[in-house]
Amino acid sequence: MESPKPKTAVYPGTFDPLTNGHVSIVRRGLDVFDTIVLAIAKDTPKQPLFPLEERVVMAEEVFAHFPQVVVEPFSGLLVEYVDNRGAQVVLRGLRAISDFEYEFQMALMNRRLKRDVHTLFMMTDYKWLFTSSSIIKETVSLGGDVQGLVPEPVWLRLRKKYAVQ
Numbered sequence: 001m002e003s004p005k006p007k008t009a010v011y012p013g014t015f016d017p018l019t020n021g022h023v024s025i026v027r028r029g030l031d032v033f034d035t036i037v038l039a040i041a042k043d044t045p046k047q048p049l050f051p052l053e054e055r056v057v058m059a060e061e062v063f064a065h066f067p068q069v070v071v072e073p074f075s076g077l078l079v080e081y082v083d084n085r086g087a088q089v090v091l092r093g094l095r096a097i098s099d100f101e102y103e104f105q106m107a108l109m110n111r112r113l114k115r116d117v118h119t120l121f122m123m124t125d126y127k128w129l130f131t132s133s134s135i136i137k138e139t140v141s142l143g144g145d146v147q148g149l150v151p152e153p154v155w156l157r158l159r160k161k162y163a164v165q
Helices: 020-029 052-062 078-084 097-113 133-141 152-161
Strands: 008-013 035-041 069-074 089-094 118-123
Touching (some): 008 078, 020 118, 035 078, 052 152, 078 089, 097 118
Parallel strands (some): 035 069
């Protein structure tokens, strides 16, 4: 009997910055998949606070003790990247209904482009429902404390970026 094919999911995003909500999705995703590829997008309509290389380094630090998590940058069409990685699943986190509309549209477009690439939506843990990378950046830029909402390596870089004491 053949051994089962390893299950790999690609969790794409800008991760600018990575939050504990993202970490929660990865940890819970590992209950379903053998490997999670945290694919950090180079191409984004957003203006990132951290350059791509620094976002990759932060994520590598956060997931250093998770050998089942691969962190790497990507550019271009997500479905092409997923296909080139040998994966068939895109993992996406949802917080609210407002996330769903955008994510649903993206999933349908990806499905049209590559029928064999599937999207799996996973709800974030309730304690992270209100967090987003945008809210984190805005809060820190105005002097707010987000410690505990982002992993420690991210918090340290945010403090440095915004000169928070």
